[in-house]
Amino acid sequence: MNRTTKTFCAALCALAATGGTASAQSHNCAPRDDVVGRLSEQFGEARQSIGMTSGNRVVEMYASPDTGTWTITMTLPTGITCIIGAGQAWERLDEEATPAGQPI
Known part of the structure; x- marks a missing residue:
């Protein structure tokens, strides 16, 4: 996994951990197969990255x-x-990973 993907996943996990309750109550929710199918059919989108948050949320x-x-x-x-x-x-983006402790 490249640095950009790791950084992106970390940011998403933080967002999901703090906003999970509000997101779950929105009208933008449906069974996973329905959502994934719609993203594929209407927008041609495919999964690019995945991460796990607290509470076993993906x-x-x-x-x-x-x-x-x-x-x-x-x-x-x-x-x-x-x-x-x-x-x-x-x-x-395919960026090289920055070693831990080094400036970005």
């Missing part, structure tokens, strides 16, 4: 290199998936 990032759209989801232990962020202009 955070995933989906994106489309063709359209540049991206979506961040969080799946609860119940199997319900909520969209916690989405946007445009996504691009994949």
